[in-house]
Amino acid sequence: MSLPPDEQQPGLVLDARLHLLDRQILDVDGVPVCTVDDLEVHGIDGSDRPDGSQQAVVTSLLSGAVLATRILGGRPPASRWHRIRWTHVVDVGTTVKLGVHGSELDVTWTERWVRDHVISRIPGGSHDPG
Amino acid sequence: MILGDLLDSPVLGPDGARVGFVVDVRFALDGPLDGLLAAPRLHGLLVSPRTGTSFLGYERNGVNAPAVLARWFAWRHRGTFLVRWADVESVGRDAVTLRTGFRRVSAALPGSLAQRP
Numbered sequence: 001m002s003l004p005p006d007e008q009q010p011g012l013v014l015d016a017r018l019h020l021l022d023r024q025i026l027d028v029d030g031v032p033v034c035t036v037d038d039l040e041v042h043g044i045d046g047s048d049r050p051d052g053s054q055q056a057v058v059t060s061l062l063s064g065a066v067l068a069t070r071i072l073g074g075r076p077p078a079s080r081w082h083r084i085r086w087t088h089v090v091d092v093g094t095t096v097k098l099g100v101h102g103s104e105l106d107v108t109w110t111e112r113w114v115r116d117h118v119i120s121r122i123p124g125g126s127h128d129p130g
Numbered sequence: 131m132i133l134g135d136l137l138d139s140p141v142l143g144p145d146g147a148r149v150g151f152v153v154d155v156r157f158a159l160d161g162p163l164d165g166l167l168a169a170p171r172l173h174g175l176l177v178s179p180r181t182g183t184s185f186l187g188y189e190r191n192g193v194n195a196p197a198v199l200a201r202w203f204a205w206r207h208r209g210t211f212l213v214r215w216a217d218v219e220s221v222g223r224d225a226v227t228l229r230t231g232f233r234r235v236s237a238a239l240p241g242s243l244a245q246r247p
Contacts, residue, residue, distance in 0.1 A: 003211055006174075006235040010158030013240060014170055015190070016133055017154045039133040041172060044162070049131050050172075052218035052229065057161040057169040062132070075134050087165035099166060 014092060024095045025061065025084065027102035033084075034063040034107050036096060038075070040083065060085050061096065063107050082107035136221065141177050144219070144230040150179040152226060156212060174214040175226065176237050178207050190237045212237045 014020055016039060025033045040060040043050030050056040060083040064076050084098070084105060091097040102108050119125045136152055143149045157170035176190070190210065194200045217232035 003234055003236040005238070006212055006214075006240075008214065009240050010160050010171075010173055011240075012159040013173065014157045014159065015154045015176065015239070016157065017137070020157075041131045041133055041136075049221060051220050052214075052216045055161070056131075056172040056215065057164075058133075058157060058172075059164075059169070075132065078132070081132075085165075086167070086169055090166045092159075092167075 019092065020061075020096070023092075025063070025098060026095050027098050027105075028090075028100055029102075031102055033098065033102040033105065034082070036061050037064055037066045038062040038081070040081075058086055061089070131221065135223075136175070136226065140225045141175070141213075142225050142227045144228060144232070146227075148225075149228070150177040150209075150211075151181065152176070153178045153181070153207075153210065172215045174212045175218065176210060176212055177234075179209045181206060190239050192238065210237045211235060 020036050020039065023036050025036060027033050039058050040062055041050070041056050042048065042059045044055040044057060047054070062081040062083060064081045066076060069075050082105075084107060088098045088100050088105075089096060090099040098105075103112065133155060136155060139152045140148050141150050141152060152175050154176040156173045156176060158173040159168050159170055161169035161171035163169075211234035213228060213232055213234060217229050219227045219229045
């Protein structure tokens, strides 16, 4: 049994699992930042739990420690997600490209912390190699 | 709403009977302008009547090779449909409920493979 086509077919569509989730996120210099672990969706009026009575849009890409929850089930609490606002996204293809530097994003704070508190204390670790 | 809460959820018809599971969520890049791109607008839910999983989107992108895999996935995901977001009555913690008179439309992706991300 074939179903009727979608008469309200929009132009460019993204299926979340097929085109967004688990894709690599690159910053404006092409440096890998993280992967898309989940998406945050809000109603057009800002509501946190929209239904079909109003439009809903993606507001942020989420990244976090999801390994354990993917194996054991559930999801990390909302406070553990790192959010990258959709405003920063400039292209979606085989990767998701941002228009900002990764160092400006909260999601890379662990890298900065390790750089400042561990790597920089190793002799020779406070300057570029070469 | 975190999208992960929606994925794999059971989908109930207006009478409370289960019609399937959310295997994916379709967005259209035609929402309000947010930065350089339009915000992805939630267009609809892809619902499979038999399984809560999907594999590489075989059932909606017209890929027919390798033939054995394509036929297996086409059979496994037979009956997969798209239900528009406007036909969603409520999104609960345990299930998504559809409105009375909701329509099932083809889940096929528009455009050719080369035009898709």
